[in-house]
Amino acid sequence: MSHLKLLKVLDLPDNKIQKFSKNAMEQLNFVFDSLDIGIHLAGNVLQCSCNAIEFIEWILDKNEYFPEKNKIKCKFLNDTDIFLTEFKITMLQLKKNCSSRSVLIISVTIAIALMLIILTFGIVYRYRWRLRYIYYMTKSKYTREYSTQHDNHNYTYDAFLSYADDEQDFINKECIPILEERGNLQLCIHKRDFLPGNEILHNITTSIHESRNVICIITKSFLESYYCMFEFNMARMESIYARNGQNMLFLVFYEQFRASDLPLVMLELVEKDSYIEYPNDEQKNIVFWEKLKEAMT
Structure with a gap:
């Protein structure tokens, strides 16, 4: 986009855009440094989710490039929505919720991993003598010391x-x-x-x-x-x-x-x-x- 020297408006209304990719945001940051443009996102319902926090923060930080920000909505996972101009109030709560969710996911993952480890050790301990017997018998068989006497x-x-x-x-x-x-x-x-x-x-x-x-x-x-x-x-x-x-x-x-x-x-x-x-x-x-x-x- 940097080669579009005369670009003044990036008109993207009603395109079902939910968020920009990280690469798109990086390219637009470069454009913002060299061009004075406006991005129109009216009619698009953006994501208000943990996956879109970086994008929402980016829009709030670059709000001067979004002249129709009062027409941009952001929808939560429970289907409630707010206008982007009101989002600063709920941003901290969303980040807190996402942080709690991340902690919960990590905790559940660790708990499941620990349960699997304990279960594995329990099975190995219960059958430890059988496993060792099989190991040494197999070793004898493949070193030709095993007999069927x-x-x-x-x-x-x-x-x-x-x-x-x-x-x-x-x-x-x-x-x-x-x-x-x-x-x-x-x-x-x-x-x-x-x-x-x-x-x-x-x-x-x-x-x-x-x-x-x-x-x-x-x-x-x-x-x-x-x-x-x-x-x-x-x-x-x-x-x-x-x-x-x-x-x-x-x-x-x-x-x-x-x-x-x-x-x-x-x-x-x-x-x-x-x-x-x-x-x-x-x-x-x-x-x-x-x-x-x-x-x-």
Whole structure:
């Protein structure tokens, strides 16, 4: 428009114009600096909305270029309208309302985002062990360490032995001699049988998958150990998702516990009688080991 040197009037009445674009306002500002023109907008009903605040403020600021401003109407979203000459009175209220609306939109958006985040974390937390089990099984499959031995019952180990380091003497002096050397069972002992160089959690999941059963030596140290509880929960996932619910997890209570001291998922196994207590008595020990060997075969 700047090339129209003789332009005096921009006649735009009754054109259903609601607002000017930002680019149009910038061009007109340039024209105003070089030409003395008048813009006629009579008969156009402008927007009195949050989207048009910048345009309305621009007209009020440049009102000398709008000689028919007393004939220009501005309509609100509720279909009420006022003449532009009266708009200065309601401009502050509109800006306040728009500001409140923006705050409301931002607040609702943040609230929805937080709800989605909390919901996502809730779902991930609820299914955390299943997700981790699937992750390590998938990793084993794609690194060609995954096996389907359970399909033909040809396992590498008769039992995976899960225990805390504090019970190492019990493992070395009783479990290995009685179950392996005299009981002819092949145990998976992490300090002896895990593949060096592999990630420990990957070793755990793969070894559990390759074992017919899992024996957990339950002590206070076991319950406080991250790796022991990881082994326990991976064994649960293996039982549910790879063995069709087959009971392959056995708890050996090496210490006495109250029910309130045990995790709920462990209490579920106790209720199913999938546990045995270590008697620490010479005569009863014989029965204990026989029952355990019988459960493993």
